[in-house]
Amino acid sequence: MEPLLAILVGLFFAAAIYLMLSRYSIRIMLGIAILGNAVNLLIFTGGRLTRAVPPIIPAGLDALPAGTANPLPQALILTAIVISFSFLAFLLVLTYRAYQDLGTDDTSEMRAAEPDDRPLPPLGY
Known part of the structure; x- marks a missing residue:
């Protein structure tokens, strides 16, 4: 089961990096979400996949039982x-x-866009 999850983690990381290298901010956000899921799955896989009993320590023991x-x-x-x-x-x-x-989600156009001369709205304290 671990090799299958390792391949899945690799696919998640590849898809996340591909999406984060995009010019569009929505794709970048989706890439960040997939990257977070890939890291979570990596941590879960690294913690061993066993059908083990819950980690309830009986009285008198100092460590987790095998x-x-x-x-x-x-x-x-x-x-x-x-x-x-x-x-x-x-x-x-x-x-x-x-x-x-700015009227666009393209990061290249966001950098080229000039801010308008409208006054900023009050902070509302």
Whole structure:
């Protein structure tokens, strides 16, 4: 099972890098999302894939008994999912705002676009 997941992780990384090298900001965001999923799958695969029992330590033992699952990769993945969701939401808002102001999602045209002379809206404190 690990070789199959290793190939899948490689495909995810390849697709993510391909999308992040694009000129369009939506494709870049999709590449970042796929890259986050590839890293999560890599951590999950690195934590061993076994049908092990939950890591419940009986009273009196100081370490995990043999044959139990490693809880650390699972905890790291759960944390990474929450962080990547908030990061993707921020990027989505940032990209939408840039599209509203500049009228394009092409990064080359974004660099060439001149900002208009409109006054900035008040901050609303």
